[in-house]
Amino acid sequence: VKKCQKRCLSKKMQDSLNSIQLKCLNTQCAEKISYCQAYEHPQSCLYEKISCSNTRCGAMICRNELEQHLAKNCLYQSENCGYCIIPVLRCEKEAHQKTCPLKPIICQYCDLKLMQEKLCEHILECELYPIQCSTCLLTIKRSELANHNCFSELRKELSTLKSIDLPSTSAKDASKIAPSISADAENAGKVLKAFTTKMDLVICPGCSELTQRGNLYKCSVCNLSMCIRICLDYCRKCRKTICRNCAVPCPNCVVPLCLSCKKSADHCSILHFFNFAMADGPYVYLFDVKTSKMQRNKFAYPSDGSDLIDSVLMDKTIYLGGGRKAKKGTVLSVFIAIMFQPDQEIKQKALAKMKTPKCLHRLLGYSCKKLFCIGGETSDGPTSSCEMYNTKKNCWHHISSLSEARVCPTALLSGNQLYAFGGISKHQESIEEYNMNTNTWTVITINENIEWTHSGIGNGIYFDDLLLLFEKGGCIFDYNPTEKEISKFSKTNGHYLYPQTKPIVYLKNLFLFGIAEAQSIIGSYSLDEKSWTDHS
Numbered sequence: 001v002k003k004c005q006k007r008c009l010s011k012k013m014q015d016s017l018n019s020i021q022l023k024c025l026n027t028q029c030a031e032k033i034s035y036c037q038a039y040e041h042p043q044s045c046l047y048e049k050i051s052c053s054n055t056r057c058g059a060m061i062c063r064n065e066l067e068q069h070l071a072k073n074c075l076y077q078s079e080n081c082g083y084c085i086i087p088v089l090r091c092e093k094e095a096h097q098k099t100c101p102l103k104p105i106i107c108q109y110c111d112l113k114l115m116q117e118k119l120c121e122h123i124l125e126c127e128l129y130p131i132q133c134s135t136c137l138l139t140i141k142r143s144e145l146a147n148h149n150c151f152s153e154l155r156k157e158l159s160t161l162k163s164i165d166l167p168s169t170s171a172k173d174a175s176k177i178a179p180s181i182s183a184d185a186e187n188a189g190k191v192l193k194a195f196t197t198k199m200d201l202v203i204c205p206g207c208s209e210l211t212q213r214g215n216l217y218k219c220s221v222c223n224l225s226m227c228i229r230i231c232l233d234y235c236r237k238c239r240k241t242i243c244r245n246c247a248v249p250c251p252n253c254v255v256p257l258c259l260s261c262k263k264s265a266d267h268c269s270i271l272h273f274f275n276f277a278m279a280d281g282p283y284v285y286l287f288d289v290k291t292s293k294m295q296r297n298k299f300a301y302p303s304d305g306s307d308l309i310d311s312v313l314m315d316k317t318i319y320l321g322g323g324r325k326a327k328k329g330t331v332l333s334v335f336i337a338i339m340f341q342p343d344q345e346i347k348q349k350a351l352a353k354m355k356t357p358k359c360l361h362r363l364l365g366y367s368c369k370k371l372f373c374i375g376g377e378t379s380d381g382p383t384s385s386c387e388m389y390n391t392k393k394n395c396w397h398h399i400s401s402l403s404e405a406r407v408c409p410t411a412l413l414s415g416n417q418l419y420a421f422g423g424i425s426k427h428q429e430s431i432e433e434y435n436m437n438t439n440t441w442t443v444i445t446i447n448e449n450i451e452w453t454h455s456g457i458g459n460g461i462y463f464d465d466l467l468l469l470f471e472k473g474g475c476i477f478d479y480n481p482t483e484k485e486i487s488k489f490s491k492t493n494g495h496y497l498y499p500q501t502k503p504i505v506y507l508k509n510l511f512l513f514g515i516a517e518a519q520s521i522i523g524s525y526s527l528d529e530k531s532w533t534d535h536s
Helices: 011-018 063-073 090-099 116-123 150-162 185-199 259-264
Strands: 049-051 060-062 078-080 087-089 104-106 113-115 130-132 139-141 201-203 210-212 216-218 225-227 232-234 241-243 270-275 283-288 293-298 307-314 317-325 331-339 347-350 362-366 370-374 386-390 395-399 410-414 417-421 430-435 440-445 457-463 466-471 475-480 485-491 504-506 509-516 519-526 531-535
Touching: 060 063, 078 090, 087 090, 104 116, 113 116, 270 307, 270 509, 283 509, 307 362, 317 362, 362 410, 362 417, 370 417, 410 457, 410 466, 457 504, 466 485
Parallel strands: none
Antiparallel strands: 049 060, 078 087, 104 113, 130 139, 201 210, 216 225, 232 241, 270 283, 283 293, 307 317, 317 331, 331 347, 362 370, 370 386, 386 395, 410 417, 417 430, 430 440, 457 466, 466 475, 475 485, 504 509, 509 519, 519 531
């Protein structure tokens, strides 16, 4: 008989040891265990001290209290913010919620409930926000500005300061008030100086207007303090405060961006296209080049049968414009706005009518606030008239006209300069430049003789410091605003370009809709590789 090498206990001895009842080392545990369970019991004992499963916590707690600890007490347990879907640590939740862009807050002026990320944009439109009258320098509500009587309010302030008799004559600005207050010019000067000191007035370096010191905020780019009423805006990507001189429009959706966000070229990734020829109704196609997802939505066509020939994307709204010739030579114009959100149904509304109805025009957006309508054709024929639409007030007004009539021109934006190319005109070799600050057009003659027809140039985009012009047949020209020269940029892979599509720039790539071999495709041009790629 071989001897057991493991020295196992005999069955009789095992039974003797198992008959002994032991007590758990954890005093709170009342369970009686046998000898053979002594080594296994700590692994399942509810009162055994174990470390928290979150390594950064390090707390030692009883096993039966672990679930409660993770649910309520552990500072390093991840949980939902409560406003957004981002998981945050419990110890960082309070700090995150204070700055969470989706946190609901209430405007302190009008008690409107909105998300925190919309506050800056709302302040620029809030009807009850206190702003300063540029004439009498008093702070009043924005809604009362139109009916505000500057001189009566100013005389009231001056009377309080000096308790003198003021004449009832009217005046439009503070500089004309001094002679009418009193025959004593020195006394009038003291009154006005006291009023200026009381109002704590300074001159805004941006617009050179007098404003209260409390209305000045720093631009995050140039660090100049400017007035929030006229000179300041905010970057729609990083949401930093920027002045109108440092703001540059996104080449795709024309929202204001700071220079660093524009250079990243990843703010807007939506490529849109309209198909009006389908039998079951017009559709808008939204293609996200970032995720390669296509969304198709049907929208209502204008009831008067107008042709929608142009579109502009501004933030999350697409503006469509067009018109048609009616009976007896009259011209009708129509404009609609289509609001969209990813994976949601679109919303549609009609816009105000233009001062001068016309068709075959060109639309151009600027800073989400303005929509320019360039050239076109009225009931009297081709026109040079231009109008600007205010997206906030839903109204049109005339701006300076082109030097000559242009039908179906191409309009592009570079900074604060607007350019009009081609179209049916007498001098197709010329380009016109519009300055928004002076409201004037300047004619620029192109150095090279580039031939294009009025129907050849469809759309364009600001890409890599150049203005690209897309010919219907697939040729692309570039215009350098600095050198004022135009040249051939590239040619697509034999595509026919849709005139309704607007190209977009995303991460040094140019995307556009087109047709190749009777099929719709999406083409992309790489700035680094200088080559075209077709996507189905």
